[in-house]
Structures are given as C-alpha cells and as structure tokens.
Amino acid sequence: MQNIWKILRITILASTFLTFTILVLFPTIFLASFPLIYIDDIRYEVFENPLIGSENLRLIIEVLTFSFKLSASTVLVDILLGIPLAFILARGNFPGKLLLETLVTLPLVMPTSGFGFASLLTWTTVSGVGKWFGLSRGILSITSNLPFIDVPIIIFIVHVSLTLPYIVRTVQAKLVEVDIVYEDASRTLGATSLTTFRKILMPELLPAIFSGSVLAFARSLGETGATIIVAGVRLTAAVAVVKWEFEFKLGAAAFLGLILVLITWLIILPAELFLTSAKGGIVKPPSLISGTIVERALIKLEAKFSKRIFKNILHGVCVALLLVLVIVPIVVVVESVFSYMFKDPYTGKTEGSVIYQLFGPANYLPIMLRSTAVSFASAFTSTYISVFLSIPLVYIIDRYRVGRILRALLKVPLVIPSSALGLSVLLFWGPKFLGLLTPSIWLIILTQIVFSVPVIVETTMAVYEGSNIKLYEDAAKTLGANPYHVVEKISLPILKEGIITGAILSFTHSLGETGAAMIVMGADIPISVLVVNMVESLAIPAALFTSAYLIIISTIMIVVFRIVSGRRRI
Amino acid sequence: MPEVKLVDVTKRFGDVHALRGVSLTVKDGEYVCILGPSGCGKSTLLRIIAGLLQPDSGSIYIDGRDVTYKPPEERQVGFVFQNIALFPHMDSWSNVTYGPVVKCMDRDTAYKAVRELMVILNIAKYSGLYPYELSGGIAQMIAIVRALATGAKLLLLDEPLGALDPRVRVNLKYELRRMVKDLNLTAIHVTHNQEEALTVADRIVVMRSGIVEGFDTPENLYWRPKNLFIADFIGKVNIMRGVISRVIGEKVLISLTNGQLVELHAEGFSEGDSVVLAIRPENFEFSSDDVMQDISLTGVVARVRFMGEYYRYDVRTEAGETIIVNYPVGGDVKKLGEKVRIWFNPETVLIYPYPEKGIEKELMVEI
Amino acid sequence: MGSLRLSNVSKRFGKVVALKNMSLEISDGEYVVVLGPTGAGKTTLLKIIAGLLKQDTGEIYIDGVKVDDYPPEERNVSLFFQNFALFPHMTILENVAFGLKVRGYDSREAENRALEALRLMHLDNRAYSYPRELSGGMQQRVALARTIITGASILLLDEPLSQLDAKIKSELQYELRDFVKNLGLTALHVTNDVEEALALADRIAIINRGEVVQVGTPFEMVEEPKDVFVAGFMTDMNLMEGIVEEVSTNSVIVDIGNIKLRSSRKGSFRRGEMVIVGVKSKDFKVQKADGELVCRIEDSIFSFKYRKLIVCFDNGLRVQVKTDKSGLEKGAYVSLRVDPNDVYLFPCPKGGLRAAIAEITGVS
C-alpha cells in the first residue's frame, strides 16, 4: 500500500518538475544565451557600427540612466505613501476598509496599457481633469518634468500608481503579523505613537519595506504597456527593448534586455537571501542614537507630531492621493466614452465618435471582438495549465532542497521586464533555437504560463505558510487518513483560497499584459496591445472604448473576487 | 499615591457587552485580583484602566484625577501582558530601560533604580540576553521590571502567570506578591485561576459577563460568599436542596429532599422558603458506625483519586446524588464500592434562597 | 488491544537532545501520564510514537509489533495536538467525525458518534460552528472529542487540558478519565500540571531533559519521590541543604545550620555527608514557642481551609508551613514539630540545590 502511494507521489512530482522546467524555467533563463546567439549583432550594432560607431551604446546608457532615475524616485514616493496606507489597512477598523483594500490592489490587475491611456487622457488632455478646472488643455503637459531630475511627471505618476501595491501589500501583510501587544506595551511604557513606530515597528517592518521596494523597483524598471503610451518621445529601457525589436535592431534590443535582466537579478537575489536568512530570526538594527541627546530631541519632536490630528491629516492625504491616482483616470475614461459616443465633443465631427469608429468604415468592432477572443482564450488556457502546475510545485518548494532556489527563480518572471521575457520566450521556442513555434496565440499562452505560474505559486505559498498546513496534514494522518484523503479533504480545501486568488490574479494579469505580448503575438493581437495600436494610429475614440472596457472587466473581476474571499473570511 | 476608582464603566464590542456598568475602588497599596471566567471582560477592564481602550461611558480616576480620556503614556501605569511581550529585537537591558529612554528620564537615576530592582529580583545576570533565550518565568520577571522602570506605582497585570508552566506559576505568584508589598505598589492582577487569586490578593473582584458579582477578601469569599455563584466559583461546592420547615430564633430547621432535618444558623428566612445548602468537599467527614452524628448521609464510594495531600471521593448517596468529599491523606483510605457514612459540621454550611432561575442557570459562567 | 512499548528511544535536533534512551511500557487499558516541564521532550515523544517524527535510535512496539516503518495512519494511535490542529475549513461536527469517516464509517453513523462525543464535552450546541468562532478552551475540547473517537485504541494526548479555565478543567479531567476507561482505551497523556497528572493517571512517569526520572503510581510519586527533582515537582516540599551529623540503626540526624532534624526514613547516608532534607509544608506542626525549632511568622497567606505560614528561623532559613490553627499573627514566634517519618533525605544533586530548584520552578 505504502509503496503505491510513494510511486504515485514521485510520479506526480517528477512530471510536474519536468513540465515546469520546460515551460517556465528554460524560457526564463534562456535570456542568458543572448550574448552567445547575438554576439555578432551586438558587436556590430552596439559597439562598432561602421556608420554611427557606438551611438547605440550611448543610447543604451541614456535610456538606462533615465529608467533608473524614474524607478528610484517612484520607489521613494511609494514608500512614503505606502507605509501610511499599509497602516490604515492593517490597523484601522472602519467602514469602507474593504473598498480601500480593493482599490490598492486594482493597479495590479488592471491592463497597464488601458490604465496608461486613461492616465494620459486624464492628466495631459483637455478631456481630463483640465476640463473640470475650466482649462482648455490638460493640467500637465506631456513634457512637464519633475524638478531636479529630468523625468516627465506623467510617466512618474503612472509608475507610482502601478507599483504602489507592492509596497502596501508587503508592509500590510507584515503589520498584520506583528502582534499589536508590542505597540500596547510601548504605549504603556510612555512612548507616543511615532516613537513607538520608530523604535518598535520599524525593526519588524524593515525587511518587508525592503522586499516591497525591490519588487516595486523591478516592476517599474520593466513596465512597458502603460509607459509606451504615456512616454511620448522619451524611452525607458523596457520600452526601448520593444521599439528596437520592431525596428529589427535585434542586437541592441537583446543587449539591453540582458542588462535589464542582470540588474533585476542583482537586486532580487541578495534581497531573497537577506530575507530568507532573517526570517524566523530577528532583525536587530543597531540603535546608533539610542539614549543620546539627539534621540531626546527626536522624542520631543515625535511627541508633538503624535497628536491625533496629524495622524488623521497624513492618512487623509495618502488616501486622497490614492483615489486621485487610481479612481480619477477610471472615471475620466468612462466619462469620455460617453462624451465621444456619438460625436467628437470638440470638433463636433461624427467621424471622431466611438460609434463611427466601431461600426463605420474603420470597422474596429470585429477587430476588437477578435482581440477579445484572443485575450480571453489565451488567459484562460494559460491560467488553467498554470494552476495544475503550481499545486505540486508548492509541495516541491516546501519539501525539497531545491525548493529555495526554485522559489528565488520564480521571482524572476514576476519582475523582469516583460518585453525581455517575451523576447526570451520567442527565442527559445522560435526559429532561432527550438524552431517549434512562430509568433501566434500559442506563443502568447506559453509566455503567460511563464509569469502565471509564479503568481499562483506565490499566493498559494502564502496560504500554505500562513495556515500551518503541515500540522493539519499530520493531524489527519494520525486520525487515520491515507495520502489521498489528506490531499482531497485537507490540503486542497485549505489551499483553495490561495489557488483561487492566484488564478484570478494571473488571469487578469494575462488579460492586461502588453510588453511581452507585443513581441510574441504575431498576427493574433490581444486586446491590451490593440489599445496601444489604436493610440499609435490615433484612433482615440476606439482606444477610449477599449480601455474603458478592459478596465471595467478587470474591476468587476477583482470586486467579485473580493466578495467571494471576503465572505469566506467572515 | 495611586488609588484607582472606576465609576459605572461600560464597554461594548458590536453586540458583545464586555462591561455592563462596573464601579469599584482599589485602595492605595492594595493587591487586588480580578477573577472571572474567560471572556467575562477582565482584560477589557484592565485595558481601560491603562488607557489602551476607551470606555463607552463612565469615568476612571487615578489618584483622584480624571484620566478617562488620557492616552496610556500619560497615566503612569505599568502593564504586564499575558504573553509577556518583551520586544523581540532588544536584549533584556534595552527592554527594561525602554520606558526611561522614551520618557527622556534622567539616565543615571533611572538606570540605577532599574539595576537595583533587577538585583533584588535576582535577574541582573540576564541583562544581556534576548527574549528568545530566556525561560518563560525569567522573561516575565524582566517584563515586570520593564513595567516598573519608569517609576510607576500602579501595576496592572493581565494574566501575568498564564503563559507559564503550572509549577513555575506557583513560585512566581508569591514572589510577585512580595515584590508588590516590598515596593509599596498598588497592583491589579487579572486571572481566571481561583487558587492564584485567593493566594495573592488582599481583595478579589469576582466578575461574570461584564458585571462585578462580588468584591471582598479571600477569607470572606471562601467562608461567607455573598451568593451561590461565588460560592461555587471560588471553590467547588456540593449543593443540596431543602425547605425551611421551622424558624427558631437565629436558627432554622431545614428539611432536605431526602427527608433529613438539619438545624442551622441563618437569618432572613421564613417557613416554607425553598433553599439550597452548599457544602465544600473539604468540609465533609467520614463517620464510623458507632458514633452517630445528627446529620449524616450514607452512600457508596463511586470513585477514588489520590490527589497528593488529600483523597477525592465521589460518594453516590441513596438519593442518587453525587457528593464530592476531599479527605486529607492520613486516615484510612476508603475503597471503590465501599459503603460510607458522611457528615458535615453545620457551621461550615452555606445557605442561600433557591435561585429563581434554577441552580444550573445561577452557576453558569456566562449569562 | 493497545499496549505500547518504547525501547531505548533517542532523538536529537541538531545539538539539542530531545529524548535520551527512553524506555517505557504501557499495558493495554492503562492511563499513563508523562509529567515534565516545558522542553522536557514530551511532544517529541508523542510525535515519534505517532509516526510523525522518526527516532534516531530505538524501537517502538504497538501490541507487540514493531511499528517503526509504519506510516501514522496505520499505527492504531490517535494524537491530540498541543495546539489543537482543528481543520479550519470544517465545522466542529465535521472535524470530530473526520477520523471515523476516513476510516470508512458510514457518514450518518460517524456524525452520530461525533455528536455523542461533543455532548460529553458540553459542546453539542456548537456542532455547526467553525473552529475560529470558539474560544481556546472550547477548541481544546473539540480536539479532545475528535481524538478520542477515532476508533484507535491508543490515545496520545499532548497537554489536552492546558487551555481550559481552572474551573472547567477540574471537572472535565475526571470525566475524561472515565470516558477513556469506559471505552477500554489506552492513553498516554503528557502534561506539565501535577494536579492533572494525579487526577488522571494510573501511573505517572516524570521526565526531565529527555530522560525518565521516575515511574510509579500517583501515591508512590508523592510519598516516595526518588530525588530532589521529583520531590520538588510533585509536592510543595521545603527543600534544605544539611549535613548528616549522626547515623544510627533506624534514624539519621541532620544539621541544617544549627537546626537539627531527625529522619527515620530509610536510605544510606554517611556521617558528614551533604544531603537535601525535605519536609512537606503540611507535615510541620505548629505549636507555642517552647525553645525548640523556634521561628518567627513572616507572612500568613490564605490557602482555602488552611493558612500557609512563611516562617523564618534565626539562621535565616525560611520554610512554608500549612496549618489549620487560627490566630497566628504575623511577627509571632512559634515552634515547629515534625514526625521523623515525614523528614525525607535525598542525595545532593550535582549542581547543588539552588540549580535543582531553579530547574523545577523556572526562576532562580
């Protein structure tokens, strides 16, 4: 009897591992072979082009510098905004908390191209908030820069919105875990709330802030879909990869992609190691100023600002900013669809209306429907396959030595620039290496599997670790359950929440993913890329309609998901 | 000098009435225990005194000063938590000096006082260790020093011994009491353990479902409990029903359900009243057949357990009731199934009117 | 149908030795309580018997069969987890019925039995709640119900009553024993609570640092403790360091800093040897100060029917005395008496008395 179970288990785990290696691992690490395959192109294009010399190298350095400034400033603001928001969500108890939580998560699942377009519309055009203030232009110009650093505000805003959830969610999760009793103890010992935060909570939160920042930074570095729409003439590194690929500057694209991936690895891996080594143990930050005059002054200052009024103001500002960044673009885009429904509200021409573009000679409707079908079919298929791959993977990660490495590797598809990922998948399956597939919906599905598996594994793993599942499995065993019973009656039901969460997240992520899809889609254009194409061909009303439609679908999905998971938790 | 006064404090959490109008005064220098079953509102009460929770209504005075709306950091109280709650990222010394540091107290005096306290309690040698390196008992002592380090004279303890091994608990509770008395502190100590409360407190607040059922010294609660609930909650009682058949001056004659008559000292009853008699297991004696007591019951031993200092017998009486008898080790041991005759000294009997709600309801820990 | 034998079982976690050559034999239908402080290795012991951990060396026999290679579900044991491990996604009833269902009972039958067990735990009215809706004490009782009705004939109970309010516990412990006995089950119950052990056990095994110190009936453990650890753990004995002053055929006189006590308990001690003297607080008799064993009452503490006096001798020695005499005020001088039969003598432990006491009480 025992042997049968053992054989069964090993078969399942081994076949999962094999499939995983082929579908996820190889395509991810295939990037590393870039310099080998492209060695000549790279040398020719980047370093010693007979016509422009190393002009491309200069370009590469320029886009990288720009991307760095952008991502660093984004993360800084994420931290400032994210910590108070995490606090409100973790410690607060107010009506509408669920709504706020949903709102924070929204940018994670929104199609980035749609959201980018909505933001562009909202902040830089007359159809956006400018109109509300009676201006005849947007309140921002596409070229308005942040002071001191040469980064356009609109790109910056979009990046903050899209990466904020990473900080909020990681810090919030940690805060929920930290027993409130330490804060109580500190208060009864005479510390005000800010002092308590600095001395008691910060040491606990530092790893979470750190890992959240790393994720946000990597995400910002790799963001393509929204950036390509709002960037105008400026190129971020991730967008450059896509653009150059389209311009057949494959060598430059591959070289830049590789650099991006290496950078991502360099920040993720040390972070992973640091976090896994600190986990369970305790971070003991050196207290340099403890007990000194500096600290006394600081404590006095903290006492002043610990008044409830300051806390309320801070919280209010953070929530308001979140609303402005996330909700206003959604409102604007939906409202614009209506104002563009029958005619262009400014010129009065019917050619500029949503109806005309969908049903008129341009006939965008069938294209849109086809793209919708491509998106849903690919998202569904890839999520379905990913779920089946992920569940045994969670076990492998937990039970076997390779698990820790696997888990770190799985972070990579989540954070590397999606355009680079697309390129890698294309090269792996495509004519340059295996020669099995050409760009098409099949390649889209394979690409989506690469980033869906990590999403589902992460959420399932979170439940797995948070629910002490091994204890329940042990309990079931001693109550007489055989391995089949254990999986069916105990493990799967407990993990269900994580699996469903992961599936919904990966489904919406697949629907909205742009950067990789652009590279691997061939003639099967998914809806998120369609938005970009529409914007680039200046079919604004059609782009409006499509963005609104995408945003609404993903919003509905997350709300439904919230309701489902919320009910279970109560 | 700390005196704590609560006036009509109420607190609700949604539908749960955690406190339903609690008023009490803890005198300066007193060691008071708040005793009640889990969920009766003890912690809520203590947290309201500390300022960690706001009451819905009512007021809290410390030293005559109304502190109802003051935050915890302005109340000068020391709080000790059930799960110890030493800051995990600080060593013992940083933990105990946390209060003086964040209150910007004079360093030399504060540190000296803390060090002295640690020496008195014999825990100075653990200064450099981190919480996870300490045993539960030591960690809790460190936590107590931490609570006192800012010079607080009012010590609030929320189940301070709850997380410790029973054997550790026994020792620590005496140390705790001695320390509070030596340092002239006022202490309010929450527990659900009867024995712990009775052996450390000067006075005990007995709580049930957000209500104060009684507030008295251990002796009075044990020997003269105000009502049947307290009598049973403070230590087990055997309950017998009866009816007052005659009142003779300060005495009453009660006829028990089995027909026996008992004469007891009792006031305030009249003929025909239904009553209950409550007798503690340790107040029964076995009688040998030749000496006949007035009030004796016969029965069969249904269970015998050796409990260290006494034997616990379950005696099934002829009426079918089970009477629990705790009898000191030393006399001859009764055997399972043996026929025995038990009697009790009328002086040790507690007598109450038959509760309107019925006995079971009266004794329930949750209303 | 449920005997258990451990033979020289050892287990270490890295450097920590959790169990050291542990041997223990439990016969069918017996209720054995393993008593020891936190960290003594109790949980490890149960997990090894249940098959959730593998011992480093030694064998385990259930009903005479070596089970070292059996998976947990084939061992005929049922483990109560210290932290309950109630399945969070199942109702109370489903939790309790789980063991019966997976062992192939018909679902209606399983639920009926589960309800019956819940009734015993006074929780039948919560059958359709989820674990998180119950207090810690209630959850513990559900877990107990789930463990005792699986149909396994050996119960392994890991501190099953630790979370209960003292009041509920003092009643439930006897009912638990009855229930186990009525079903004819074998129980191995671990705890750190002496009262619980006395109330439940046919035999008690005291363990410390992964080793069995003494095994015996409750009576033997209290009346004939083998060493300082057992005496200090099982009773409230006053333990004092003394020097053997005189040895005669049936008694020994010990000097405790000029206080002389005579012991007539058996044991071989040499003159001049350092020993530990133990006297239970109830065995001191208090009488008017008469020149012998005079001491001063430092504190008088309520102790139910009795009072516990803390008394101090001239030489600074402090002992606890339990008495039912009234009118003994703080500050008064009294004399103590003790029957030589009640004066225990133990060999001096290796690290000295202080260290031994610290080990028992967890505080120095």
Ligand SMILES: Nc1ncnc2c1ncn2[C@@H]1O[C@H](COP(=O)(O)OP(=O)(O)O)[C@@H](O)[C@H]1O
């Ligand atoms: N923060 C809270 N939210 C909701 N209910 C609470 C909260 N704190 C306590 N309660 C409820 O109030 C009642 C009293 O709780 P508590 O004071 O903790 O009791 P005790 O300390 O006596 O066990 C319980 O029913 C408990 O469930």
Ligand SMILES: Nc1ncnc2c1ncn2[C@@H]1O[C@H](COP(=O)(O)OP(=O)(O)O)[C@@H](O)[C@H]1O
């Ligand atoms: N999984 C483990 N890893 C490392 N050490 C452990 C582990 N489990 C138990 N120990 C150690 O083994 C010893 C015995 O633990 P345990 O059996 O849990 O004791 P008890 O149940 O008596 O409190 C302790 O010192 C404990 O720290």
Ligand SMILES: [Mg+2]
């Ligand atoms: Mg409490």
Ligand SMILES: [Mg+2]
């Ligand atoms: Mg244990």
